[in-house]
Amino acid sequence: MVVDELTYFVLTVLLTVVSAAVLTLIRIFHGQRPCLDCWIVASYAQIVALLILLLQATPSNSSLFLMNSLFWASFILIVVGHHNYLQLKLNRRFISLVIVSYLILNLYSTLFINDTVQRVSIFSAAIALCCFYCAVLYFRYFLNNHKPALWLVIGLYLFLGICLLLRIYFARQQQDESQQLLLGAPALLSLALFTANALQSYVFYFLMHWRQIIQLEQLANYDVTGAMRRNYFIKLLDKMTRRAQFRGAEVALIFIDLDRFKLINDNYGHHSGDLALQHFAQIVMNNLRVGDIFGRFGGEEFVIALNNSNTQQAYALANRIRIQLHQQALVTNKGKVYLSASFGLASYQHEGDCTELIKQADLAMYQAKSQGGNKVIIYTAELNQQ
Ligand SMILES: Nc1nc2c(ncn2[C@@H]2O[C@H](COP(=O)(O)OP(=O)(O)OP(=O)(O)O)[C@@H](O)[C@H]2O)c(=O)[nH]1
Missing domain, CATH: 1.20.1070 (Rhopdopsin 7-helix transmembrane proteins)
Structure with missing residues (x-):
């Protein structure tokens, strides 16, 4: 050339x-x-x-x-x-x-x-x-x-x-x-x-x-645990439910609250409390599929939205996380910490907006907590009357 x-x-x-x-x-x-x-x-x-x-x-x-x-x-x-x-x-x-x-x-x-x-x-x-x-x-x-x-x-x-x-x-x-x-x-x-x-x-x-x-x-959009912040999560959940509505697909939501978390802070220190939140988030993220989203709503409150999943699939996932949480202790300098959580589950019914879905899962979670925690409860309309 x-x-x-x-x-x-x-x-x-x-x-x-x-x-x-x-x-x-x-x-x-x-x-x-x-x-x-x-x-x-x-x-x-x-x-x-x-x-x-x-x-x-x-x-x-x-x-x-x-x-x-x-x-x-x-x-x-x-x-x-x-x-x-x-x-x-x-x-x-x-x-x-x-x-x-x-x-x-x-x-x-x-x-x-x-x-x-x-x-x-x-x-x-x-x-x-x-x-x-x-x-x-x-x-x-x-x-x-x-x-x-x-x-x-x-x-x-x-x-x-x-x-x-x-x-x-x-x-x-x-x-x-x-x-x-x-x-x-x-x-x-x-x-x-x-x-x-x-x-x-x-x-x-x-x-x-x-x-x-x-x-x-x-x-x-993300906090230190790797979970999405509330607003970002809701934005993505809204998109997910709209898409589900359009395609006639299902979306399941799991609301999670760690049990007696205050005791972990009190007994093991605030730093161990932070590590416990990260430990929990890691267990959850290890179980998610591509397309699922995971958010943190507050201190020890988390949510998972499962794309294209029905209640049975969501129940199986929540139960798996519950068992792994119980089996995989967090090791701190003051000893092992065993976590447990209450899970509330709701599924998107092709109507209403995603805030209704969150409310239903939250209600189911409270039911699990009121039964002593370390439980998965599925939302039913009767829960509204209780
Ligand atoms: N270490 C740590 N603690 C937090 C964080 N956010 C909230 N907390 C603590 O989490 C605790 C939540 O306490 P509660 O709302 O009484 O809940 P709980 O002790 O889990 O009790 P139940 O929900 O009824 O089982 C409070 O002590 C908060 O200070 C955080 O980011 N890090």
Whole structure:
């Protein structure tokens, strides 16, 4: 493959402009952050460097020096931005040393090296170092925060670093000096390299948003036990019952209240009480199917909605949870805690709204509690008269 020199540079400039524009938009809509500022300045520095290259067919030594300085400065800024993004302390001495070494290397290669391939090699090796450094930075971060999206960033920087090294290798293989970077594999690699470089802003855009949206959603909709908060649960239950109405399917609701929970707090401490709630929630979640939902209505009150399930299936599940709760003790430093709960069960009758269903299950649960707890009671219309 032969890439026309002009097409190659125009494409590269375009990609970098898009990258800078995306970062600027993120800053406008997402708010100011030092890491974003570093990446934005880095993108514009790259644009200026590329324009110098585009406008001067045979660049003078001074413009070569300026162009390389801008490129290297942009990668140092990217590294500084990552430090800030990951909230890592930046070793100022180390960064100053890197800046001074890059400046000396740049000056040396501009003044004393005439061979293009050698210049490209030094330039690419220096940037590859930055890329591998960023990959290591994120890998170390990944070891403590197992966020899958981090693999995207690690992979991207490894890819950039390897592309740069291959670029050196292929450039050295080419005999025709004028075509060294624009023919075959080196040309493809260079394009891939600049695409990946431009792509990094999008990766960060999605990474930042993905992390924040998930975190906010988690905080807003789920509590520490992993159960849904009341409002979110009711919203989903409402959707579930509407769908059931439409399809003529059944929805079963189980209302659960832990028995004598106050005693656990009093005898084992509030922390053990919290652990007991999480222990209970874990047992419930281990028994749910995809499509079922689990919520917490208050202190030790929980609800489960079973999609496409009849009363018998819900009864079997409630009973299974009741038995497992009784069998699987929570181990605390003051000894084992055996939990029990009262279960009330109601099923959706294809009419009314979901609040009626909750009321019925709640009533059945009170009946179970009034019979001494550790019981499953199914709602019947007679319960209203009691
Ligand atoms: N540790 C802990 N305790 C909680 C939490 N939320 C509510 N509680 C406690 O749960 C207890 C509930 O007490 P009660 O409403 O009397 O219920 P109970 O002791 O389970 O009695 P019955 O429901 O009649 O069996 C109270 O002492 C609350 O302080 C929580 O998040 N963590």
